[in-house]
Amino acid sequence: MGVINANNITVELSNKIILKGINLEIPVGKVTAIIGPNGCGKSTTLKALARIIPCASGKITYDGKDIKTFSHKEFAKRLAILTQSPQSPADLTVKDLVELGRFPHRSWWKRNAQEDEQCVEWALKQASMRHMRNRLLSTLSGGERQRAWIAMALAQKPQVLLLDEPTTYLDISHQLEVMKLLSRLNKELGLTVVMVLHDINHALQYSDYIAVMKKGEMVAAGEPRATIGSDLLREVFRVKVDTFVGSNGLPALLPVDLIYEKN
């Protein structure tokens, strides 16, 4: 029983079926990667898990409890999501953004400014953004900005962090920056991480559990090296790959050829 369990969920958008009965168990305290070709529904799955889009049928539970039974704020205290390319007003500073992450913990009557302040500092420290707290988000590099958003998510003090393609628009060094940060957060804080990834190598190297999707269905799930084999790559991604082991001891793939679908 994972911390989040999706049971046969379907999601429709504009009368089109995007997810066709997905089953997914997110293991607690681990890093999970959801991968698949474009349009397979991985973002949709993530958003459904985060309860930011509704499911047409099926059930999702968090810690055994149906997610629909949580209040909005209660759920936001347990699970934080970072969507792809989120918007922000032009004059928002890093600190402003991270403070917004405290929203689920604030209420009309309870106003613990000290606790908020401490939490914001902690989140900034975890993401190594303390020295940039007064910088405008719009002036940061891609990697820095991503870390700022992660800091905001951390300020929610969640147990689970969901990220939708956190590295897709970043250059190589920033990509690694973010992946290493997530890894560290997972190991040091026990944060359960679920991320939708485009790069199969990142998935291989940084996750403990992989779910592979194609055309709205879950095709395979399990331990990365076991799950991602040449058959899967051929079927789902239609590529032929060479496998290496990097100098860090982790596996890596190099796509070498396309495989065309036999009609």
Place this chain on the structure above:
Amino acid sequence: MKKIFMALLLLLQLVTLSGCGSQNAKKAPVDDKAFLIVTDDANRNVVLKNKPERVVSLSPSFLGMIDAVGGKVIGRASSKVGIIPESMKDAQEVGFTYNIDVERVVALKPDCVLALKGQHDKFISLLESNNIPVIEIDVRTYKEVRNALKLIGKIYGAEQNGQQAAEKLDNEISKISEKIPKDEKKIVILHASAKNVTVELDGTIAGSAAKLLGFKNVAAGSTPLSGDPDKTPYSLEELVKNDPELIFITSMGTDAAIENRLRSDVQSNPAWNSLKAVRENRIIFLPEQLFLINPGLQYPKAVEYMAKSVYPEVFSNAK
């Protein structure tokens, strides 16, 4: 961005419309054989080659005057209020004065059209291109009514009648103004609503009547906002400063209910109550039939109404 686009579009429309606007005074070719050459109230020189036999009146206000000079019309504007002389009731109706059906007018093949200045400007070029002479007449102030009578007399070749009718009006009005004391009361004429402060100047019917009775309109001489030279939004504070003795209100409706409503609106509003005249209930309502619609020959009636309501004692004794 959308608003800027709309603003530019509006500007374009305004520029185009002003280009299609009023015609300049045309110099008519001098023709000795013409029946009549007149300069109408819009400063246009109009030539009537022959004495008009098929006249269309675009305003009901002209009908009484036409009748007074012994003339007839083949077409007239429809009207819900106002008096239509018997002989003209059967004339073809061409729509209400603010909504004339110009096709019907042209279909009647008139040889002269009497139009209300300011109201019917848009039809002039169309009618003239159909060789129908149009004479624009203004009948709001008393002076304009007198001139109209004389002009209409000329148009129908009955100049004498026109003259006499004008003099008759003069007499009736002097009879009324003679009766009343010459105390030059300070007055203000409000237009129809308690929600805003719009005052009428001398050029309206009420303003004109007030002037004939020797009242002093506290708003007279103000520069009106363009668009309507006879009414202008006025400062309530100025009114308080000028302290008029009497307030006339021209209403837009014949209902007693409307009048009662307006009265209570004005009296229940503390801003209006800063005027002494409101506090002491010296408010007189001027009915729509006499003061909103051009009274024409009924001018003396309008003046009489005003005089009677201000000096009821004078007129009840005279009975």
Place this chain on the structure above:
Amino acid sequence: MQNNENDVTHTIEKIGISRTAWRFFVLALFALLAIAGLFLSLTKGSLDIKVEQIIGILQSPQMDAKSQIIWNIRLPRTIVGAFVGINLAISGAILQAIMRNPLADPHIIGISSGAGLAGVAVMILFPHLDYLITPIAFLGAMAAAVCIYILAWKNGIKPVRIILAGVAVSAFLGAGISGLMIFYSDRVHGALMWMVGGLAARSWPHVGIILPYAIVGLILALVCANYLNILQLGDEMARGLGVNVEVVRIAMTAIAALLAASAVSVAGLLGFVGLIVPHAARLLIGSDYRFLLPASALLGIGVVTLSDTLARTMFSPVELPVGIIMAALGAPFFLFLLRREI
């Protein structure tokens, strides 16, 4: 948007003060403007009345012209003007957040057209019900807002749909207003004045009308500033942070509608305030709604009272409706925005 907010930030950095200090400075500036507006509105007019005299009159009013003018004309008119400024400015600020569109304002959402059509219909078709214009205009505004919401609803509300629905409804209602004025062109005058927006003959009854809405609306808006801040991150992130986006959007739109409708019912269709004031405030104070809302309110007071004073005194004794001054201010402001490209 990117470049221009940075301009202010860079200026702040150059001067070397903290952002919070700057924001309080701007608030103080707007407060000063508001006070200046209130001051001028009370002292200037057909009779210039000094402050000492005003205080004297307030303490022991006489029956003379000056007392009358202050008590019954200028004081309530200034108060109404101030509240109208607050309500319209905050309404515009809220709508700009919810629609995530810096050009949103009560006119776009169709509230003004709803109030306009209802008001004009009464003035022209039912003049004996003239005293009911305020509540009827209010109902018209709320009805238009409801219509727009129903039209825009499709599994929730997206800002773009509201704006499109608002423009459509506005156009439709506007046609209705024009139609009424054409078919009843003899009764148009009073309606036209109302449509431009003005504060002539506004007195204590009108204060009574707008006051409760202003207070309620103001409190609600200030309390919800944080929700508005979070909405700026986009619907999905806002949901992720625990905000019930649909409910909040509807509630905030209702508050904006309430504020705008109450202003329209006492002052007529006063344009531009809801659009220009929050936008201008945002350019100086930034998009944190905890500061932007009070800033908009203060600036709204200043703009409306100053414009009204100008309108009253410019062509004395003839009085321009304040809506004309607002429009005159609006045009150059838009050109200014055009140059900076918003």
